[in-house]
Amino acid sequence: MLAARPVQGFFRSLRTRANWILIAILFVVPWVRIAGEPLILLDIPQRQFHVFGMVIFPQELFFLWLILVALALALFFFTALAGRVWCGWACPQTVFSDVYAGVARRIQGWTRAGAPRRVARWRSVATHAAWIAMSAVVALHVIGYFHSVYDFLGALATRHWAGASAAFWIAVTAVCYLDFGLVRQTWCKYLCPYARFQSVLLDPESLVVAYDAGRGEPRGKRAARHKGDCVDCGLCVAVCPTGIDIRKGLQLECISCTQCIDACNGVMARVGRVPNLIAYRSLAALEGRRTRLLRPRVVVYGVLLIASCIAFAATVAQRNPLSLEVERNRTALYQRMPDGRIGNSYTLHLQNRDRRQHVYRIRLEAPASAQLVAGVNPLLIPATGTVTASVFVIAEAGDVESGAPVRFVFEDLENLDRPIVRESTFVAPAHDEDEEEVHAG
Ligand code: SF4
Ligand code: SF4
Structure with a gap:
């Protein structure tokens, strides 16, 4: 059952605009590319999360945690301040359910008086057909947050889509159809977890949609005397x-x-009669008490929200675009070179988290007497790419003790001020082994 046709009024026109702005944002984001990179893409197979110019890798999930914490605190803050504004004004569940219901009313020929007494069969079929078509479009954009929408359409055009992508599209379309067309606000009423804990976030001074019972009751038809302002029309x-x-x-x-x-x-x-029998107001105001916007819980949520945003900004500013690990090759403890020197092999794993390529020069800071031998140096690491390279550290026999620290320095050729240092150890033969080899020689 659809609710009665919404009545045109101040909030209705505001909500309609807000809905269309939100839908436009949700639909535009998957198509936006900045320097070839998506604005938001949760690329699970590649384990990369593209968020407003940042590429977050699994090792950096604390960024996603910070974003989620900030979003949760924003929800707490705005709920304490203005009730379930998220639910009524911004939640995709409400927004799309409203749009689907609006389309159904239009196809079924609703008038100002409400629903027609009987809906023709073809109109019911057309309603569901429209919902399925709309669901396919919505699903395509939902998928666009997890998979490049351009690649997806390219695969469709070349018919290389019979696999998981097509199945996923059909499944998401079915979910959208069921959810926005049939379930609608039943989700909000019985299933949404946020609704369950909102009562903890609200207090008597939060702004909510409230009926002024003092003014409206006792309700009754207009003609009756000594009645409140509610004429008991049931339209609300x-x-x-x-x-x-x-x-x-x-x-x-x-x-x-x-x-x-x-x-x-x-x-x-x-x-x-005077408007605002039902209005956005606090329960405290209904009881004639003052409503304070800045209450302790609002201030605490606000401060925590600002702190989490500052923490996020500081972490982003401190972020080094290079993630690297140095691993000593454990298959051979050391190698004796033809000229008698001792060599240790190391594998470098370099990951560029930036959307630009970077060129890194590698040098050896310790042991001072050792020599670094690298096949390629400096190393070019493509944007959001990973490079694995092998290097040798070679020292004169007896010059470097076994277990001595080996210190690699990686310098971005565009930003020499922030070198990255990684340490490992050097393994050399014990002196008596050396001497035995000399005597044997
Ligand atoms: S009571 Fe009013 S504000 Fe609350 S869900 Fe119903 S119509 Fe919306
Ligand atoms: S819409 Fe009608 S029933 Fe609802 S509060 Fe107003 S007057 Fe009363």
């Missing part, structure tokens, strides 16, 4: 997408969509 219940009666007080199911405010204000205008 009819337009509510979660089907609740806000006159019973604040309820878990209310998603603050404000549709009942517009509906009731329309009724108040028609019966010549």
Whole structure:
């Protein structure tokens, strides 16, 4: 069952604009490329997360944690301040459910008076066909956050799509159809975990959609005397997408969509009464108490939110685009060179997390008397690429003790101020082994 047609009013037109802006953002982001790199892409097979110019690798998941913590704190902050604004105004579940319901009303020929008494069969079929087509478009954009939408369409065009991608597209389309077309706000009412803990985040001074019972009750038809302002028309219940009666007080199911405010204000205008019988207000205001915007919990959430944003910015600023590991080759402890010197082999794993290529010069800082031999030096590491290279450290026999530290220095040729140092150890034969080899020779 669709809720009654939303009543045009201040919040309705604001919400319609907000919905279209949000849909535009959600649909545009998967197509945006900056210098060939996606704006947001959670590339799970490649284990790379592209977020606004940053490429986050699995070793750096603390960045994603910081982003999630900041988002959670933003949710806490805005809920404490203004109730479930996220649910009613920005959650894709609400936004797309509204759009799907709007399309259904249009196809089924709803008028100002409401739903037609009987919906023709072809209109019902057309409604579901439209929902499936819309779901395919939404699903394509959802997939675009996990897989390049250009590659996906390219695969479709070349018919190389019979595999997992096509199955995934069909599956996501089915989920969108079921969720936005059929389940709609039932999700918000019974399944959304956020709804379950919002009551902990709210306090009497949070702004919520609330009915002024003092003014509205006792409710009754206009003609009756000594009645409150509520004429008991039931329109606020009819337009509510979660089907609740806000006159019973604040309820878990209310998603603050404000549709009942517009509906009731329309009724108040028609019966010549003051608007805002239902309005955005705090429960404290309804009891005649002052509403403070800056309350301890709002301040605490706000401070934590700012702190997490600063921590994120500082971590990004300190981030070194190169991740590297030096591993001593353990298959041979050391190698005796033809000229008698001792060589140790090391494998370098270099990962460039930047969207630009970098060229790194490698030099040996210790042992001072040893020599570094590298096949290629400096090394070019492509944007978001990984390079593995082998190098040798060679020292005169007896010059470097076994276990002595080996210190590699990696310098970005474009930024010599921030060298990266990695240490390993040198393994050399014991002196008596050396002497035995000399006598044998
Ligand atoms: S009670 Fe009002 S604000 Fe809450 S969900 Fe229903 S229509 Fe939206
Ligand atoms: S829309 Fe307003 S007047 Fe009508 S029942 Fe709801 S609260 Fe009462």
